[in-house]
Amino acid sequence: MDSTLPAVAEELLKEIKKAFQETSHVPDDLLLGLKFIFGPSAVPALDLVDQRSVTRVVSPSGRTAYQVLGSSGKLYTCYSSCHFCTCPAFGFAVLQKSESLLCKHILAVYLSQAVGACQELTVSEEQLTSILLAEEEDEG
Amino acid sequence: LCRGGLAERLYRLQNRERSAISFWRHQCISDAKTASDKSGVLTVKILEMFEECTIQVAICQQLEQSPAMLSSEDVVINAGEPILKVLFARETAAHLKSRPQDVIHIYPPWQKLLLRNADVPVIMHTYFSQKVLLSDHSETREKSYGLTKMLIRKNITSLAQTFSLDDPDDELHQESSDNQVSCAPQIHNNCDSKQHPLARSAVNDSLLEMVESQGAVGWREAQVRVVIQRVYCLPAREGYRSHVQGNKPLSAIPIINSDPPNVRLCLLVQDAYGMFSEVQLQSLTFADDIEQYCRRWEGKFCCLAGMKILQRTTRGRALGLFSLIDSLWPPVVPVKVAGQSQASEMMTTNLPPPSFCYILTAQSGEIHVEVDEEEQISNLYQPPAVHGLKEILQINGCNERCSFWAQVLYLRLQTKHSVPINQREILLFVTDSTLQNVVHMIPKVVAVSVAASCVLSTEITEALSVASRLVFFKDVLWGNGRIICVERTVLLLQKPLLYSAAGADLSELTGPVRLDELDSTTQANSICAVKGTVVGVNESTAFSWPTCDRCGNGKLELCPQDRGLLYCSQCSEVVISPVLKMQLEVFLSCPSRSQSTVKVKVWHEISFGLFVLINMLLSLQSYEVQSVLGKEVGLLNCYVHSVTSHPNCVALEEIVLL
Numbered sequence: 001m002d003s004t005l006p007a008v009a010e011e012l013l014k015e016i017k018k019a020f021q022e023t024s025h026v027p028d029d030l031l032l033g034l035k036f037i038f039g040p041s042a043v044p045a046l047d048l049v050d051q052r053s054v055t056r057v058v059s060p061s062g063r064t065a066y067q068v069l070g071s072s073g074k075l076y077t078c079y080s081s082c083h084f085c086t087c088p089a090f091g092f093a094v095l096q097k098s099e100s101l102l103c104k105h106i107l108a109v110y111l112s113q114a115v116g117a118c119q120e121l122t123v124s125e126e127q128l129t130s131i132l133l134a135e136e137e138d139e140g
Numbered sequence: 141l142c143r144g145g146l147a148e149r150l151y152r153l154q155n156r157e158r159s160a161i162s163f164w165r166h167q168c169i170s171d172a173k174t175a176s177d178k179s180g181v182l183t184v185k186i187l188e189m190f191e192e193c194t195i196q197v198a199i200c201q202q203l204e205q206s207p208a209m210l211s212s213e214d215v216v217i218n219a220g221e222p223i224l225k226v227l228f229a230r231e232t233a234a235h236l237k238s239r240p241q242d243v244i245h246i247y248p249p250w251q252k253l254l255l256r257n258a259d260v261p262v263i264m265h266t267y268f269s270q271k272v273l274l275s276d277h278s279e280t281r282e283k284s285y286g287l288t289k290m291l292i293r294k295n296i297t298s299l300a301q302t303f304s305l306d307d308p309d310d311e312l313h314q315e316s317s318d319n320q321v322s323c324a325p326q327i328h329n330n331c332d333s334k335q336h337p338l339a340r341s342a343v344n345d346s347l348l349e350m351v352e353s354q355g356a357v358g359w360r361e362a363q364v365r366v367v368i369q370r371v372y373c374l375p376a377r378e379g380y381r382s383h384v385q386g387n388k389p390l391s392a393i394p395i396i397n398s399d400p401p402n403v404r405l406c407l408l409v410q411d412a413y414g415m416f417s418e419v420q421l422q423s424l425t426f427a428d429d430i431e432q433y434c435r436r437w438e439g440k441f442c443c444l445a446g447m448k449i450l451q452r453t454t455r456g457r458a459l460g461l462f463s464l465i466d467s468l469w470p471p472v473v474p475v476k477v478a479g480q481s482q483a484s485e486m487m488t489t490n491l492p493p494p495s496f497c498y499i500l501t502a503q504s505g506e507i508h509v510e511v512d513e514e515e516q517i518s519n520l521y522q523p524p525a526v527h528g529l530k531e532i533l534q535i536n537g538c539n540e541r542c543s544f545w546a547q548v549l550y551l552r553l554q555t556k557h558s559v560p561i562n563q564r565e566i567l568l569f570v571t572d573s574t575l576q577n578v579v580h581m582i583p584k585v586v587a588v589s590v591a592a593s594c595v596l597s598t599e600i601t602e603a604l605s606v607a608s609r610l611v612f613f614k615d616v617l618w619g620n621g622r623i624i625c626v627e628r629t630v631l632l633l634q635k636p637l638l639y640s641a642a643g644a645d646l647s648e649l650t651g652p653v654r655l656d657e658l659d660s661t662t663q664a665n666s667i668c669a670v671k672g673t674v675v676g677v678n679e680s681t682a683f684s685w686p687t688c689d690r691c692g693n694g695k696l697e698l699c700p701q702d703r704g705l706l707y708c709s710q711c712s713e714v715v716i717s718p719v720l721k722m723q724l725e726v727f728l729s730c731p732s733r734s735q736s737t738v739k740v741k742v743w744h745e746i747s748f749g750l751f752v753l754i755n756m757l758l759s760l761q762s763y764e765v766q767s768v769l770g771k772e773v774g775l776l777n778c779y780v781h782s783v784t785s786h787p788n789c790v791a792l793e794e795i796v797l798l
Contacts, residue, residue, distance in 0.1 A: 003295045004225055005192040007255050008262055010303040017305045031150045032157065033251065036229060036265050039194065043147050043154070050145030083299040098296050101193050113305055115146075 009037050009101055017114035026115065034111075041104040044071070048108035055119040059128040067121075067131065068105040076105050077131055161267045164247070165235075168270055180248035182263065183272075184226055186240050190293040196233035197295075198226045199260075203243065226263040236271050243272040343443060345412040345476075351449060351498055363445040366409035366417070367518040368511065369468055370615065371434045372628045373595040376402035376423055403595045405433065408464065408628075409442070410520060414475035416465050416494055419444060420501040428597050431632050434614075439521035439638060442511040447500040454496045459539065460593075461497060464615055464628050467541035469493045473519045523638040524614050528574030529586055538619040545612050545635060546570035547649055549585060549797045550667055551604055552779065566590040568604070569667050570611075573649055584656045585667055586623060588613065593627040600631050608798035612636065653797065655777060659732045662790065664783045670792060672728035672738060674771045681725040681741070686718035694721065728773060733790065740778060741793040 016030050034042040048054065053069040066078040068085075076087045083106055084090070090103040102110075112118040123131070141148045184200035191197065202222045226246070228236065238244060247268035254261050344350055344364040354362060405421040455462045470491055524543035532542050550569040568588045575584050590596070603609050612632040617624045625631065655669040662668050687694045688708040699705040699714055706715040728738045778792035 003192055003297045004197050004227070004262065005195055005295075006297050006301050006303070007258065008227070008253060008264070010305075011253060011255055013303055014305055026146060028149070028153055029251065031146065032153055033264060035150060035154050035157075036227070037195070039229070043141075043151050046145070046150055047141055047147035050142035050147050081302070083302060094299075098294065099194050101297060110303060110305065111146075 005037070005101060012037060013110050013114055016111070020115045034107075038102065038107055039100070041100060041102065041107050044104040045107035045111055047071075048104065049111045049115065049117050052112075052117055052119060054108050054112035054117065055121050057121045057123055057128060057131060059123055059125050061125060063125075063128055065128060065131055066109045066118075068108055070105065078106050078109050079132075157267070164268050182246040182250060183243065184224060184246065184263075185243050186226075186238055187223075188240060189238070190295055192295045192297060194230040196228040196230070198228065198238070198244075200224050200226050200244075223260050224263055225260050226266060228266050228269065232267055232269055236269060238271055245270045245272060347409075347411045347415045347417050347498065348413065350447075363443045364411065365441055365443050366411045367520045368407050368437050368440055368442055369410050369416075369520075369522060370408040370464065370628070370630075371430070371437050372406055372408075372615075372630050373403040373430055374406050374420070374627055375593060375595060376404050405430075407437070407442075408461075408468075409444070410468070410471070412476050412520075414471050414491065414494075416468075417498045417500055418461060419447070420450065420499065428599060430595075430597050430630060431599070431634065434630065434632065435637060436513055437511050438636070439517035439523070440512055441515055441518055444500070445510075446502060448502075449498055450501050451499040452496060453499060455494075458497070460617075460627050462494075463539045463541050463617060465497065466493055467525075467615065468522045471520060472522055475520075517638065521638075524636065526639045529570070529572050530574035530578075530582055532618055532623070533582065533586065533621075535618055540618045541615045542618050543612070543614045543616070543639070544572065545610065546572045546588075547608055547610050547653070548604055549608060549653060549655075550779070550795060551798065565592060567665065570613075571649070571653060576649060576654060583666075584654055587666060588616065588623045588625060590625040590631075591627075594625040594629045594631075595627070596631060599633065603633055604798075606798075609633065657732050658730055658738065658778075658780075658790065658792075660735075662733070662780055662783060664780050666780050667795065668778055668780060668792075670728065670730060670738065670740065670773075670776045670778050671732070672730035672773055674726050674769055674773060675729045676727035676769070678725035678727065678739070681723070684720055684722040686715070687721050688715050689717055689719050690715075726773075736783075736788045736790050739789060739791050740773075740776065741791075742776070 012030065012033050016026055016034075019030060020026055031042075031046075034046070038045070048068060048071075051069075055067045055069075057065050057067055064080045066080060068076050068078060070076055070087065076085055078085045083094070083102060085103050085105045087103055087105055090106070093100045094103055109118075141151060183203040184198075185203055186198045186200050188199040189196060200223070202224050226244075228238075236242075236244065246263065246266050247270070249265060250263055250268070251265040252261050252263055344362055345366075347364055347366065350362060350364045402423055404423050407419045407421065408416060409419055410416050453461065470493075475491070526543050526545060529544055529546060532544060535542065548568050548570050552567040552569075554565040554567065566589070568590060569585050570588055571585045575582060575586065578584055600611070604611070610633075612635055613623075613625065614630045614632060614636070616629045617626050655667055656662070658668045658670045685694060686696055686706060688696060688711060690711050690713075691708065693708050693710045696706045696708055696715055696718065699707040706718055707713070708715050723741065725739055725741050728740055730736075730738050776794050777797055779795045781791040781793055783790050
């Protein structure tokens, strides 16, 4: 049986984007839907959106990545081509235990896209490369 | 958390929800009532279960509601017991401890989500769920549940699957306002360009057969040919509400402020067996082209394909729809009768009027309605029967739909400030030659109220506010002595191409319009003509104020730079020569209603007859009331605010007719 949850999650995020585009407002229904699907990550993710913590980093070649300023002040990197985040929660809850679809940072990335709260930053190729490789240095 | 941010909102919502859930659970235990007779409850039987990221996904069969249940408005057609995917949150799943073959009652508010490329609807927000205990072996069940839990398959989702928030084609929100009526692309071209398989499949002529054979969702290959009896717009909220069972639709877009309402273009169609159906087409931002659609489509044949059933509604639940259907009953040509062979009897007399009606909508993606515009008008078509207002006022029934052609004399917006402007009731005062060339005992002017549910095109609202217009009122509701425009009523500026004028005199009005004179039968919220002598002045109500000579804005401000000058914020300019408006309430003695005190609010610029009076009273700041008394006031057109018997008083306001 094919998995259901990703399609449901995607549809929910799409609805949020649509609602926001039309009324500049996210209705309560959809917020509660986020809670239903994403559980405890929902409120922290929204908090990251409120604080404008998500930045979309672009390089001249067109490569993108997302950087999210976590609550502890640490900067986490989320990939755009697949679901991946450098935060420890992702490694534990998503990779290891398959308990969540996304960590709060990846969810914040999607929500920021939906409500247009993404900051944009253009960097050079070298800088983007170092961002993508940076976690190797930080961990340890 | 940021104050007022999304996180804070969700935090509060989730707390509220948590309390609601625990409260509900306690109530369930203490109540121990069976669920089946509450409305909105979804009953499902679990067929298969698995887990995805702590959410339990249950493939279920929806069970038919028990007959004892006074069901909510929407009854799903259980053609082959629909399959649902029900999601349970981790905590709910732990509480339920369900296994395959269990029956669960899901109480509202639950939410239904229809995914774009999937047939199976997903049910979410299932916090209020309860298992139906079929037997008493609770202990053994607990034990075996533990075992089952270990066997529930966990689906691992791929991280490579990212979400795309872009919407390449979404028919609900396509920019339809730019598409001109001349080619109505939503409806025609979609069929052409997508090489739809519907092209030459069998064409049915029975709606009932289509519904029964094709089911509630997706009429795959067949089409049905019907006649379009009426075209109208419905406020979109109605369409959304009936879209989902249970309660709140997932994406109810709140219409908060004074933006123009969303409307849905709808058709009332009838098949060869006389059965009706309402087809909801695309959403429009404005009902602007309704006149064109009516002209081009009413009476023509069209083919419906790829429909899905939103609702099967009955007479008792949809009075408005059925009053329209009744006005089209009985059919004007013989209709086929189900069960009889093709060529044999067709009946038209003694057929009972329909008691149910299907409301259809296009499946997501494409709209499969092809109107045969070139073809002739069908014989089955019943054009609106036009009557003179005098005749309508004499109709005996209640909730009758009727049509007429009348001149609008005056428009009044009901002022309830809590209601947004586009949802306020409008009162139109109309007349026609049947009322004007009148006999005793019949009013010369009649009030038509326009409810918020009646969708008006921008064209009409603009035309009505500018000058006196002749308007065609199609399918208004007459009942209890009142004419009301409700949903499915259409106001048009031109007479339709086809209408049957049952002996009505539709000649234009010649000569000036006359209003009824104020007398003992005058009621509140009507208009009348008043004539009398001034017997008093209500000095406390007299005041004057400056207005902008360019735009008429009555709320001028003091200029910030030079406090001696006036400033108009609407024109964004200083007002050099403001127009002074004055208002005053006078008491008249009217011979036509001699017992009452008649109080009239008069305005300067209109009332030339009283201008001198007011001038004396206000602008000179010193006056003798005596000099005003006894003055004769000629025929004033007034709106009646109120009529009271104790004290016997009539409060009027002078008005200008359009």
